[in-house]
Amino acid sequence: MQDQPQRSFHDDEIDLVELFHSLFKQKYLILAVAGAVTLVAAAYAFLATPYYQVQSVLRPVDRGSIDELNGTGVYELTPVEALNLVGAGLSSYENRLAFFRGNQQLFAGLIEPGRSLEQTFEEFNRSAFTMLQVDPKKTAGQSEFVGLSLTYPRGVDGVEVVNGLVAFVLDAERARIDADLKVLIANRLFNIEQKIEAARASYEASKETQIASLLEQDALSRAQLQDELQALRAELKTRRQSRIMVLDEAIQIADSLGIKKPTTPSSMSDSQRQGQVVRTEVNSREIPLYFMGSEALRAERDALSARRSDDFVEPRISEIEKELALLSHNRQVEVLEKRENEDLYLKDLAEWRQEAAQLKGIKFDSSQLRLVRLDQQALEPLSAVKPKRALVMVLGLGVGLMLGVFVALLRNIFRPKAKAPGLA
Known part of the structure; x- marks a missing residue:
C-alpha cells in the first residue's frame, strides 16, 4: 500500500529518455x-515560375548639359529639377501604360485570354515596379538619384522593359519641355504684341489729346486777340470822336477870337503894341488848342471825320493781326496729323522688337537635351530572385x-x- 503514490507520480511524468528512444525507433x-x-x-x-529583377539608376547631370536650355532666357531648369521630372515620369501610370501599349511584344508572357490589356498591365504594374529614391531620413552623405526596379517572371523581357521605359520617359520629357518652351515663347511674343498694341492705342490717344489741346489753346488765344483788337478799335474810335469834339470847341473859340492862323499868346499881344520889343517867352504849360487857328483846326477835324479806320494809329493792332495770322495755321498740329510711321514714336518699341526678334531666333533642339546621367543601366540578371532554390529546399x-x-x-x-x- 505504501508504493501506490510513488507509482502514480511516475505515471504522470514524461520520460525523456523513453521519448527519444521512441523517436529513434521511428x-x-x-x-x-x-x-x-x-x-x-x-x-x-x-x-x-522564376522571377528576375533588374534596375536602372539615374543621377543629376552637370549644369553644362542643360546650359543651352537655360540660355534661352525663357525656360529655367536645374539638374535636380530635371532629375525629379524624369523620376515623376518613371512613376507615372500614364507613361507606363503608354509604353505597355506601344511595346506589347515585351510583355507577351503576361497576356492571358479573357483579360484586357489594361487589366493585365494593372496587375503587373502594381506588383512589378518599384521606385528607387534617396531615403529622406538618411540624406547625409547621399547624392540625389532616381531609380526603377522591375521584378518580372520568365516570358517578359525585363531588361528591355526597364531600359525602354527609361528611354521612353526621357523622350517624353524632352518633348514636353520642347512643347513648354514653344508655349512660353508664344506667350512672350503675344505679351509683346499686346504691349505694342497698348502703346499704339496710348500714343493715338495722347496724340489726339495733344492736338485737341493745341487747337483749344489756339482758339483761346485767337478769341483773346480778337477781343483785344475789338477793344483797341473801340478805344481808338472813342478817342477820335473825342478829338473831333475837342476840335469843334477849339474852332468856335478861334472863330470868336478871330484866330485863323496858328499863333501864340505873346504874338497876339505884340500885334497890338508899337515899337520894337525884344521878347523872351517861357511857357510852363500847354498852349490852348484854339491858338492853332481855325483853319488848322478845321483841317484836322475834317481829316478825322473822313477817316475810315484808326488801325494805323495803334502799333499793337498790327501785332495782333500778325499773331492772328500765325494762329490761322497750327503747324505742330499739321505735323502731328501727317505722321505716317507712328510706331517710330512709341516709347520702348525698339526694346520690344529686339526682345521679339530674340525670341523668334531661339532654335533649340530638345532631342540633344541631356536631362539625367545614366548611372546604372539594366542588365541581364545572372539568377532568379525567386524562388531561391537552396533556401526553399533547406526550409523544406x-x-x-x-x-x-x-x-x-x-x-x-x-x-x-x-x-x-x-x-x-
Missing part, C-alpha cells in the same frame, strides 16, 4: 516525412523534419501502452 518514418516534404519543396523550387527539409517528429509524437501518444509486469 527514425525512418521521420526521414520519410522529411524526404517527402523536401521533395515537394524541391519540386516547387525547380518547377515554379527543416519543415519536413519538424513534421516527421510531430507525426512520430502523435503515433507515440495514440499507441496503446504495454502493462507493467507484476500488475493484475
Whole structure:
C-alpha cells in the first residue's frame, strides 16, 4: 500500500529518455516525412515560375548639359529639377501604360485570354515596379538619384522593359519641355504684341489729346486777340470822336477870337503894341488848342471825320493781326496729323522688337537635351530572385523534419501502452 503514490507520480511524468528512444525507433518514418516534404519543396523550387529583377539608376547631370536650355532666357531648369521630372515620369501610370501599349511584344508572357490589356498591365504594374529614391531620413552623405526596379517572371523581357521605359520617359520629357518652351515663347511674343498694341492705342490717344489741346489753346488765344483788337478799335474810335469834339470847341473859340492862323499868346499881344520889343517867352504849360487857328483846326477835324479806320494809329493792332495770322495755321498740329510711321514714336518699341526678334531666333533642339546621367543601366540578371532554390529546399527539409517528429509524437501518444509486469 505504501508504493501506490510513488507509482502514480511516475505515471504522470514524461520520460525523456523513453521519448527519444521512441523517436529513434521511428527514425525512418521521420526521414520519410522529411524526404517527402523536401521533395515537394524541391519540386516547387525547380518547377515554379522564376522571377528576375533588374534596375536602372539615374543621377543629376552637370549644369553644362542643360546650359543651352537655360540660355534661352525663357525656360529655367536645374539638374535636380530635371532629375525629379524624369523620376515623376518613371512613376507615372500614364507613361507606363503608354509604353505597355506601344511595346506589347515585351510583355507577351503576361497576356492571358479573357483579360484586357489594361487589366493585365494593372496587375503587373502594381506588383512589378518599384521606385528607387534617396531615403529622406538618411540624406547625409547621399547624392540625389532616381531609380526603377522591375521584378518580372520568365516570358517578359525585363531588361528591355526597364531600359525602354527609361528611354521612353526621357523622350517624353524632352518633348514636353520642347512643347513648354514653344508655349512660353508664344506667350512672350503675344505679351509683346499686346504691349505694342497698348502703346499704339496710348500714343493715338495722347496724340489726339495733344492736338485737341493745341487747337483749344489756339482758339483761346485767337478769341483773346480778337477781343483785344475789338477793344483797341473801340478805344481808338472813342478817342477820335473825342478829338473831333475837342476840335469843334477849339474852332468856335478861334472863330470868336478871330484866330485863323496858328499863333501864340505873346504874338497876339505884340500885334497890338508899337515899337520894337525884344521878347523872351517861357511857357510852363500847354498852349490852348484854339491858338492853332481855325483853319488848322478845321483841317484836322475834317481829316478825322473822313477817316475810315484808326488801325494805323495803334502799333499793337498790327501785332495782333500778325499773331492772328500765325494762329490761322497750327503747324505742330499739321505735323502731328501727317505722321505716317507712328510706331517710330512709341516709347520702348525698339526694346520690344529686339526682345521679339530674340525670341523668334531661339532654335533649340530638345532631342540633344541631356536631362539625367545614366548611372546604372539594366542588365541581364545572372539568377532568379525567386524562388531561391537552396533556401526553399533547406526550409523544406527543416519543415519536413519538424513534421516527421510531430507525426512520430502523435503515433507515440495514440499507441496503446504495454502493462507493467507484476500488475493484475
